[in-house]
Amino acid sequence: MxxxxxxxxxxxxxxxxxxxxxxxxxxxxxxxxxxxxxxxxxxxxxxxxxxxxxxxxxxxxxxxxxxxxxxxxxxxxxxxxxxxxxxxxxxxxxxxxxxxxxxxxxxxxxxxxxxxxxxxxxxxxxxxxxxxxxxxxxxxxxxxxxxxxxxxxxxxxxxxxxxxxxxxxxIHQVPKETSKQLLRRRYGLPVDSRILATFGLLSRGKSIETALQALPSVIDRFPDTLYLVIGETHPEIVKREGEAYRNLLNYMVDELGLGSHVCFIDRYMPTRDLLEYLALSDMYLFTSKDPNQAVSGTFAYALSCGCPVVSTPIPHAKEVLTEDLGILVGFEQPGQFAAAIMELLAAPERLRLMGNRALQVMASSxxxxxxxxxxxxxxxxxxxxxxxxxxxxxxxxxxxxxxxxxxxxxxxxxxx
Missing domain, CATH: 3.40.50.2000 (Glycogen Phosphorylase B;)
Incomplete structure (x- = not known):
């Protein structure tokens, strides 16, 4: 039996x-x-x-x-x-x-x-x-x-x-082939750009608009910045309101003049591809507007790929995200996001050390x-x-x- x-x-x-x-x-x-x-x-x-x-x-x-x-x-x-x-x-x-x-x-x-x-x-x-x-x-x-x-x-x-x-x-272990340049060439992304990323099924709770509102200040200082928004709209959201939220985000991109700095990858991505996108990124942006979100798989996956995180203070982030892994900022505070992103982009050695530390910390998970x-x-x-x-x-x-x-x-x- x-x-x-x-x-x-x-x-x-x-x-x-x-x-x-x-x-x-x-x-x-x-x-x-x-x-x-x-x-x-x-x-x-x-x-x-x-x-x-x-x-x-x-x-x-x-x-x-x-x-x-x-x-x-x-x-x-x-x-x-x-x-x-x-x-x-x-x-x-x-x-x-x-x-x-x-x-x-x-x-x-x-x-x-x-x-x-x-x-x-x-x-x-x-x-x-x-x-x-x-x-x-x-x-x-x-x-x-x-x-x-x-x-x-x-x-x-x-x-x-x-x-x-x-x-x-x-969390999944980081892909063996982790050269950012090689991965960026594989996915047709600019090799020398500063790449920020967010992933997950899109919904209004993700507050992607907070990151978009932060980008103009970042781009003024770092004109080669590219922000990847990876993932399709949540199927339950599509049933209720279609692509209204994604359309809003596209409208914001146009209004803010971010067309060449934001890339929406509108598909449900296989795990291996997703991990490689995280591994090729310089920083992960976690912009949830829900202070009671107990845990986030996307947050954990980003750290597992050696990607430093700028995050809103959900309980999971407050418990895990020490200053050697990333920066916590307020909910729906684009100015704070912009300041944190620029602080890290201006310190590439600090970013590198954060990435290495993230790999060590997440090994037990x-x-x-x-x-x-x-x-x-x-x-x-x-x-x-x-x-x-x-x-x-x-x-x-x-x-x-x-x-x-x-x-x-x-x-x-x-x-x-």
Whole structure:
């Protein structure tokens, strides 16, 4: 009998950060751990959207359908080969207020469960507090990616610290061929220019306009500056408003006279190409306008490629970005961005040292190390090593599993 862990998450070809994260984590577990492990993905889908998945996707769940969560719990419980469930949580991925439809699945689930909170919001209102606490009570372990997020769960949500594991966002190792000049020639970019970069699925929350407003001052002093904006518009944004945000950015480029200094690369880029674009850049600009954005994969990937960062102070950046890695500036403050960019461009040796330091600091966050940390957590939860001779899988203990009727009432109360 083979043994499986069910990953409940969005998954490629769906284009979102958590889908990419989950694919990379599963691949890392396969590549670096080398244990008898069959990942079985339960892919989250929005209403009316279906995708053609690879073979590891064994289930799909319509996130907006309350009844689908009960059905999925039953299917997972019925599969004796499933040793546990691992959930990637973001509030917008699951149906209901604050994604509380997930509680229906958790309260009926008779397997060990772990949840990764990709977002932890400070100062929760009553409904958010109740939902997050209910999820935390229904799982065996919680994973977050920063110490700041762990502290919020303890102080704002009253969750026991020993139930929380901090495992950083995984990063890919820098490409072996890292000569900036060679990479720039490969992608048809000017070899001697000063290249700034931003990447990710575009939305208004990215605040790319802040970087555009900073550029005129930078270009006055460094006329050879080129700013790369890499990535297509987020598919959910396209559904709601088409390309209105990208059109706004193009309009700003024209109004500010930046036509020869800004290059939009409007496509969803393979990981290898993306890493090479970061490796050929002199600096990464992280302009998010969300002060509660707990973690950023784009921020981590930039540092992993030896790219110094000028960033707004999201919790992830405040925790990681020391003065030998980059500069923190205020939210939606183009003047501060311009000053920080010029400060670093005027000091090429400082930029070089920052890049080298970034490679050293991020070495502990490679996907191989992140996979090992998850493997250890799975072992603690008796998901690994697998005991295929067991006549039945261990159930959770406590009221959350034994008293299904009571839990059903609590779920509906939580949803309000």
């Amino acid at each position: 083979s043994s499986k862990i069910v990953f409940i998450t969005s998954y490629p070809p769906r284009e979102c950060g958590i889908a990419t994260y989950s694919r990379d984590l599963i691949e890392a577990l396969r590549t670096y751990i080398r244990v008898p492990f069959d990942p079985l993905v339960c892919a989250l889908e929005s209403e009316g959207r279906q995708y053609c998945y690879d073979t590891e996707v064994g289930y799909t769940l319509c996130a907006a359908s309350f009844e689908d969560y009960h059905r999925m719990a039953g299917e997972i419980n019925a599969d004796r080969e499933v040793r546990g469930v691992f959930i990637q949580h973001e509030f917008g991925l699951f149906g209901g207020e604050y994604g509380d439809h997930l509680l229906l699945l958790l309260y009926h689930l008779d397997k060990p469960a772990i949840v990764t909170f990709h977002t932890v919001l400070p100062s929760p209102d009553y409904q958010l507090l109740k939902t997050v606490r209910a999820i935390s009570e229904a799982v065996d372990k919680i994973v977050v990616m920063t110490n700041h997020a762990a502290d919020l769960l303890v102080t704002h949500y009253r969750i026991r610290r020993e139930k929380i594991a901090v495992i950083p966002h995984g 490679t996907w191989s190390e992140v996979a090992k940390a998850h493997y250890q957590l799975f072992c603690e939860m008796n998901m690994f090593p697998f005991d295929t001779t067991a006549s039945r899988l261990p159930s959770k203990t406590g009221k959350l599993v034994r008293q299904v009727d009571a839990k059903q009432s609590r779920i509906r109360a939580a949803i309000g």
